[in-house]
Amino acid sequence: MGNRNKKPIIVVVSGAFDPIHIGHIRLIKEAKKLGDKLVIILNNDNWLRNKKTHVFMHQNERKEILEAIKGVDEVVISRHLVNPKDMSVSAELFRIKPDIFVKGGNLKIKDVPESEMCKKIGCKIIFHAGHGGNFQYSSWLLANYIRSLNRVKQIDINKTVARIRQALKKSKTHASLNTKLTLSGIILSVMNRRRAFGLFVILGWHDKWNSFTDVPDSNQDIYKKHHVNLKDLVKEGKHYKVESTLDFDGAILIDKNGKILDSGIIIEGLRPKVIANKIHPGKFKDLSQQFGFKGKVHSRHLSAITASYIFKGTTVFTVSEENDSFHVFENGRIVYSL
Structure with a gap:
């Protein structure tokens, strides 16, 4: 009562x-x-x-x-x-x-x-x-569904890496050109084996930026105890390949020498709008256009291009699960896209 x-x-x-x-x-x-x-x-x-x-x-x-x-x-x-x-x-x-x-x-x-x-x-x-x-997150489910429907033409890795070499030949970021090309080749190889996934990789990471990071799920940080170098990932049978991280949230962090430090890392406090206004002041339809993308992109790419500006000397790579696009960013700008 x-x-x-x-x-x-x-x-x-x-x-x-x-x-x-x-x-x-x-x-x-x-x-x-x-x-x-x-x-x-x-x-x-x-x-x-x-x-x-x-x-x-x-x-x-x-x-x-x-x-x-x-x-x-x-x-x-x-x-x-x-x-x-x-x-x-x-x-x-x-x-x-x-x-x-x-x-x-x-x-x-x-x-x-x-x-x-x-x-x-x-x-x-x-x-x-x-x-x-x-x-299984919604975007992951959709990615698998899209992948089951589409059989996209294979990427010519040698030709694409040659184009990336040309685009990066004047680059002054911390990692060597060979390290950048090795990482590019690894990512492109993964794209040929598996489509409709998202990837966010920061090459040239330094510990001084760790205050920007968070680890929401320690199980996704598979490289914390098992550091692997990029040059070893091209060897057959190597454990902890990049494919292991494709369904993870967050970014993969790699130092300038190619050693993979962490995966599943959330990068915080980037403020893409502030950075976009510094690099490209003016009026734009949205942040995607302001950063120079041809169309509207996922927030992952806005975070990635912003990260390449904030973390000076890094080269940042992304793959889009929505349309299988591949981008390379340096100093807040798109230096290569596929």
Whole structure:
């Protein structure tokens, strides 16, 4: 009788769910146990286009699927505008005013842009919900699906490396030209064996920049205890090949001599907009155009080209899981693209 007037505990989970996978289901099940009403804030299509450059499933379809899942009481679509500057769901949290905001994975409070809003409305943030293994993230699932549909023409590695040599012949970064070309060849070989994956590699890393890094999942840092040199990776049967890291989050760090130091590293505090304004001041449609990309690119590439400017003397390599593009950056500029 006395519990009838008790205020229900509202729990919120947010995400794109594009597409939904087993990790999402486990997260939803665990979040529901924490309160009486479970609300999902669904990142809209504008958010997805800005974050991943593409939408696999329309927001209304994603909403309908989520509403059909047992335990979900309400689904609220976010109100992100086209090319949103604020990618958080703070506005939605302010409107809903939940008691608990649940975050999955290995995030920390500094990784949650909504932390200030939660503090303002008295909402507790709970981490590490939905554990149960190394979840297959949505982008990884899509990459595998795309790879199963497409059989792309093989890259001519010798010709491509020759073009990269030409593009880098006047380079003054820390690593030698041979080390850069060795890494290029390794990445291109991986692209021929496996398509639709993302890669972010910083060559020329120095310990003085470690304050910019975080390791959200120590299991992904396979090179921490097993340092491998690039020249050894070209040998058959060598353990800890780059393929082992393709489904990891974050960057691979390599020193100027080609020794791989870490993998699965999150690079923080880069501020691409600030760097873009320094290098290319003026008015542009978006950051992709301002940095000189031909079209809109994934945030990974914006972070990578920014990293090449902040970490002076480095050469940064990326592969796009969306379109299999390959880029090399130095000093905040695109020096080669495929």
